[in-house]
Amino acid sequence: MEKTSMNLDCLFEPRSVAVIGASNSIMKWGYIILANIITGGYKGRIYPINPREKSIQGLRAYPDVKDVPDEIDLAMIITPAKTIPEVMKKCASMGVKAAIVVPGGFSEEGSAGRGLEEQIAKIAGEGNIRLVGPNTMGIFSSGSSLCALMPPVRPSAGAISLVAQSGNLGTQLLGLGQAQGIGFSKFVSSGNEAVLFCEDYIDYFGNDSQTGVILAYIEGLDHGRKFLDIAKDTTRKKPIIVFKGGQTKAGSKAVQSHCGAMAGTEVIYNAAFKQAGAVRASTPDEMLDMGKAFARLPLPRGKRVGILTWGGGWGVVTADACEKAGLEIPDLPPATLRAVDEVLPPYWSRGNPIDLVGTLDRGPHLKCLEALVRSENIDAVIALGVVEASSAFGSFIGELSDSTAGMEFFVKEFEKTDREFEKNIIGLINEYGKPIIGVTMGEVINRYPEDHSRPVIYSAPHRAVGVLAKMVEYSNYLKSIEAG
Amino acid sequence: MEKTSMNLDCLFEPRSVAVIGASNSIMKWGYIILANIITGGYKGRIYPINPREKSIQGLRAYPDVKDVPDEIDLAMIITPAKTIPEVMKKCASMGVKAAIVVPGGFSEEGSAGRGLEEQIAKIAGEGNIRLVGPNTMGIFSSGSSLCALMPPVRPSAGAISLVAQSGNLGTQLLGLGQAQGIGFSKFVSSGNEAVLFCEDYIDYFGNDSQTGVILAYIEGLDHGRKFLDIAKDTTRKKPIIVFKGGQTKAGSKAVQSHCGAMAGTEVIYNAAFKQAGAVRASTPDEMLDMGKAFARLPLPRGKRVGILTWGGGWGVVTADACEKAGLEIPDLPPATLRAVDEVLPPYWSRGNPIDLVGTLDRGPHLKCLEALVRSENIDAVIALGVVEASSAFGSFIGELSDSTAGMEFFVKEFEKTDREFEKNIIGLINEYGKPIIGVTMGEVINRYPEDHSRPVIYSAPHRAVGVLAKMVEYSNYLKSIEAG
Numbered sequence: 007m008e009k010t011s012m013n014l015d016c017l018f019e020p021r022s023v024a025v026i027g028a029s030n031s032i033m034k035w036g037y038i039i040l041a042n043i044i045t046g047g048y049k050g051r052i053y054p055i056n057p058r059e060k061s062i063q064g065l066r067a068y069p070d071v072k073d074v075p076d077e078i079d080l081a082m083i084i085t086p087a088k089t090i091p092e093v094m095k096k097c098a099s100m101g102v103k104a105a106i107v108v109p110g111g112f113s114e115e116g117s118a119g120r121g122l123e124e125q126i127a128k129i130a131g132e133g134n135i136r137l138v139g140p141n142t143m144g145i146f147s148s149g150s151s152l153c154a155l156m157p158p159v160r161p162s163a164g165a166i167s168l169v170a171q172s173g174n175l176g177t178q179l180l181g182l183g184q185a186q187g188i189g190f191s192k193f194v195s196s197g198n199e200a201v202l203f204c205e206d207y208i209d210y211f212g213n214d215s216q217t218g219v220i221l222a223y224i225e226g227l228d229h230g231r232k233f234l235d236i237a238k239d240t241t242r243k244k245p246i247i248v249f250k251g252g253q254t255k256a257g258s259k260a261v262q263s264h265c266g267a268m269a270g271t272e273v274i275y276n277a278a279f280k281q282a283g284a285v286r287a288s289t290p291d292e293m294l295d296m297g298k299a300f301a302r303l304p305l306p307r308g309k310r311v312g313i314l315t316w317g318g319g320w321g322v323v324t325a326d327a328c329e330k331a332g333l334e335i336p337d338l339p340p341a342t343l344r345a346v347d348e349v350l351p352p353y354w355s356r357g358n359p360i361d362l363v364g365t366l367d368r369g370p371h372l373k374c375l376e377a378l379v380r381s382e383n384i385d386a387v388i389a390l391g392v393v394e395a396s397s398a399f400g401s402f403i404g405e406l407s408d409s410t411a412g413m414e415f416f417v418k419e420f421e422k423t424d425r426e427f428e429k430n431i432i433g434l435i436n437e438y439g440k441p442i443i444g445v446t447m448g449e450v451i452n453r454y455p456e457d458h459s460r461p462v463i464y465s466a467p468h469r470a471v472g473v474l475a476k477m478v479e480y481s482n483y484l485k486s487i488e489a490g
Numbered sequence: 491m492e493k494t495s496m497n498l499d500c501l502f503e504p505r506s507v508a509v510i511g512a513s514n515s516i517m518k519w520g521y522i523i524l525a526n527i528i529t530g531g532y533k534g535r536i537y538p539i540n541p542r543e544k545s546i547q548g549l550r551a552y553p554d555v556k557d558v559p560d561e562i563d564l565a566m567i568i569t570p571a572k573t574i575p576e577v578m579k580k581c582a583s584m585g586v587k588a589a590i591v592v593p594g595g596f597s598e599e600g601s602a603g604r605g606l607e608e609q610i611a612k613i614a615g616e617g618n619i620r621l622v623g624p625n626t627m628g629i630f631s632s633g634s635s636l637c638a639l640m641p642p643v644r645p646s647a648g649a650i651s652l653v654a655q656s657g658n659l660g661t662q663l664l665g666l667g668q669a670q671g672i673g674f675s676k677f678v679s680s681g682n683e684a685v686l687f688c689e690d691y692i693d694y695f696g697n698d699s700q701t702g703v704i705l706a707y708i709e710g711l712d713h714g715r716k717f718l719d720i721a722k723d724t725t726r727k728k729p730i731i732v733f734k735g736g737q738t739k740a741g742s743k744a745v746q747s748h749c750g751a752m753a754g755t756e757v758i759y760n761a762a763f764k765q766a767g768a769v770r771a772s773t774p775d776e777m778l779d780m781g782k783a784f785a786r787l788p789l790p791r792g793k794r795v796g797i798l799t800w801g802g803g804w805g806v807v808t809a810d811a812c813e814k815a816g817l818e819i820p821d822l823p824p825a826t827l828r829a830v831d832e833v834l835p836p837y838w839s840r841g842n843p844i845d846l847v848g849t850l851d852r853g854p855h856l857k858c859l860e861a862l863v864r865s866e867n868i869d870a871v872i873a874l875g876v877v878e879a880s881s882a883f884g885s886f887i888g889e890l891s892d893s894t895a896g897m898e899f900f901v902k903e904f905e906k907t908d909r910e911f912e913k914n915i916i917g918l919i920n921e922y923g924k925p926i927i928g929v930t931m932g933e934v935i936n937r938y939p940e941d942h943s944r945p946v947i948y949s950a951p952h953r954a955v956g957v958l959a960k961m962v963e964y965s966n967y968l969k970s971i972e973a974g
Contacts, residue, residue: 033850110847115837172803174875178931225806251803256819257810260802263839289952290807318744319656319735322709323774326741335740353599355747363594366517391658447662468773 012202014210016103017136018147018192020079021050023154024071024102026093027084028054028062035108036084037063039144039156043082046153046160051076071096080104082144082154087111090140091125098133105130106154107140113198114141127200135201142197143173146180148190149216157181164189165218165301168293169207171196171225172251175290179221182291188298191216205233212240219244219300221293222284225251225261230278237282242487245300245480246284249293250275283483285476292472299462299473303441305481308385310336311474312378313359314371316391316447321359324388324445324467331475335359336383345377362392368423371395372430379438386441386477388470393431393444393463394424431461441477443470496686498694500587501620502631502676504563505534507638508555508586510577511568512538512546519592520568521547523628523640527566530637530644535560555580564588566628566638571595574624575609582617589614590638591624597682598625611684619685626681627657630664632674633700641665648673649702649785652777653691655680655709656735659774663705666775672782675700689717696724703728703784705777706768709735709745714762721766726971729784729964730768733777734759767967769960776956783946783957787925789965792869794820795958796862797843798855800875800931805843808872808929808951815959819843820867829861846876852907855879856914863922870925870961872954877915877928877947878908915945925961927954 023043029036040054040063053076054062057069068074071081071093081102083093087109097105112123123140130137138145144155148163156173159180166189170176173195180193191214194207204224211217220240227233237246252261253272279286287293311333315321325335338346338358346360349370355361360374371392378387435442444463464470507527513520524538524547537560538546541553552558555565555577565586567577571593581589596607607624614621622629628639632647640657643664650673654660657679664677675698678691688708695701704724711717721730736745737756763770771777795817799805809819822830822842830844833854839845844858855876862871919926928947948954 111837170803172801172806174801175803175807178801178804181931223803225803251806251810253810254813256813257806259819259841260797260806260809260843263802263841263843263845289950291950291952313744317656317658317662318747319654319659319707319709320662322656322735322741322744323659325744326735326737329738329740335743353595357743357747359744359747361747447665466773466775468775 012206014136016079019150022076022078023080024053024055024078025082026055026071028056030062042153042155047151049150071100078102082106084108094126094129098129104136106138106144110141112140123200130201137201139197143177143195146193159184161190166190166297167192167211167217168221169194169196169204170223172223175223183294188294205236208240209236212243219297220246221297222248224248234278234282237284241283247287247293247296248279248284249287249290285480295469295473296476302462304439306386306441306478309478310334310383310385312384312387314374314378314389315359316362318361320390321361327468327471331471333475339383342377342381346374349373368427376434379434379440386474388443390445391447394446428461445470496690498620500563503634506560506563508537508539508562508565510539510555510565512540514546526637526639531635533634555584562586566590568592578610578613582613588620590622590628594625596624607684614685621685623681627661627679630677643668645674650674650781651676651695651701652705653678653680653688654707656707659707667778672778689720692724693720696727703781704730705781706732708732718762718766721768725767731771731777731780732763732768733771733774769964779953779957780960786946788923790870790925790962793962794818794867794869796868796871798858798862798873799843800846802845804874805845811952811955815955817959823867826861826865830858833857852911860918863918863924870958872927874929875931878930912945929954
């Protein structure tokens, strides 16, 4: 493939941002977006543009972009659709390098809007402006602490970059990630894609050292061949996780009515994603689950899963889910059985899943986990209940305790035990180079915001299994291209 | 079918409970279970039994069950397996009506344990004792505020009753329900089922006026024919939602090793559940999602879904999920289009999904929702983003506001608007007799514990769609048996 990668640093790492259509009126997007940029902690210089204000949200305002006494890397444009060609011309004459056109009123509204969209695309082309949108909810970039977004999400920094052909779905994923402590490097709501297309962002993320995993919500691709080439090139370096909207007749119809684009034939997309080595998520939420694991865990070398469980039923459900997802639950070799024999009561199940049969002591938990991870028959481990186990038990004992002091003592002691256990999990992952995925009891996980030094934990077995199956798929893809 | 229903009131509504093996030592199950019963607020009389203590956790203790100067409805037995035949004999001689045998060490551990289990079953039979277990995590009953459980869950009261052939999975579901505000009427961890079987509890729940929906986690059935008869009879009155563990070779093997039971052939179970009109959940968590909706919403009369969405991409994903699940997204009739024309801008999509195109005003949201619900083409509505919409926006504006007072004002105002909107949703459901299911943006829902006067809300479209498809399935089943 010929290298045609576009440099989008001016968009994601701008030294200055002009907010054209900034406002002091709290119910307007011109207020909300500027406030998001300011309170998001953007590191560069901000220039609110509004002909009727001297100062906006405490910053000096300029009547026109032409009045700004500085180079402008990025213009965030929030004025009505019909004014935008004129605004873009001024931006071009000022040497603005990138623009985000927020408003709708373009091709998604039919032929009149389409003409307007072609007009701004032409101006952007002539002025060499990297244009996002129109009809976009904006971008996020952790490197610049830039929240140039309509909704109030404040993602934490991480290795995931996301391009979404739906602003509402994309920003919801950012919000979900924020709630679950999943960090992002960059985000873009690609809008109507008048100039910059989904594949341009993927190409940029592929070459971006801050991005470890790429997520893409795709409704339709205008340049299938180019996407395929870029995706193929990118998946050799890092995983692309795709969710495709418009998979059915009803869904395609909905795509067409909301963004004017045609959703493509599902069969063609399936083939293309497969050929490119892109991994498919089955729901938008699952993209996040997958992003978290791909960003933080080594890939499994095969599909043989060892299960460690704090309860029998849980092991059953997980074994079922693994087999259904094409994973294997192999028997354990004699050395592994012997290692577990040493720490569990004699009536333990002597099989895979390893059932901890109610053992409360954390020592045996860790020894069983290590026996599984080091086993020659095992490529990946799912650990059910042993993560957060002490905390769950501690807060329980604490609740039963008479005094508040007693309660606090128990909770703290048990939390300390859990954090130590987690460090040991990370140690085992690093030592053996195999992924270990934890599953907590229910919603316990929400009490502790995640950070990247902690293990990958999900709230239900089927989430862990779904992610692991996709890691095996990607691992196999990489092997197949290495084999040529 | 001949009526053979067993009265289990002595188990779920006992006037007195003896805790045999109660303890003052905080790390013992004899302590934890008694503490659960006390702090759970049990309304009856409690008698701790322990030969070495005069008083346990502030209650007078008795050396032996024979020393209790009262009738005992229920004995909770926590002493070691080998002591239990003797304990059961004493219980029988004292006229104890029901017993929960917590410890393991019976048939799940092979032939020696099997003999012990047959022994206690025989004693229970001769003494006419309703025996739960052995190897059980206990029961919950909201009517008596009885948390006779090993783990510290405190379910709120509700219309769902759950029988689980895995204590850890069952009590996890209780915990998840607690976190999500989903209320339970009764729960039983059925253990090894030496005397009382899964189908006995279902039969009892079927005739229980406090139970509106029955959930069952099933790994294997010893009396398939009896289960089928009872389930068929019950599903005419109320829904049974089943999750089957041991669906695969790996899962069945895990079942066998943790409870000694054989998981049956998947094909036979599938046929039986279908014939009985039981609804299958695809994950244990989905049982809760379904329980919530079945307990609180009218059944849809058909499969035609109207979608109202706050964003285009979300509508796409939901339409896709509906079609994949066998639901229909019909066109809207002229009257419905006209009603929406009156409240949305002229460029609205004029189709199903109805895209609110970013309209912030709650008035049009409600009018569009009513237009959908009253439409002759629509059997059920999924409302994306309009629930909790004001609160999400309010807390956002609040965050951007300069003063804490300003923030609190916004948050409160918007929350009030949401609660009013929810009342209107409940009003529409009651007026038109059609289900409306809400989907929030991300994790917003967790900020407000649910109660039964509020609409049914999920955190993601695929959860709402999965549940709705099962409601249509059950509705069709009821129609088919009515038609004979």
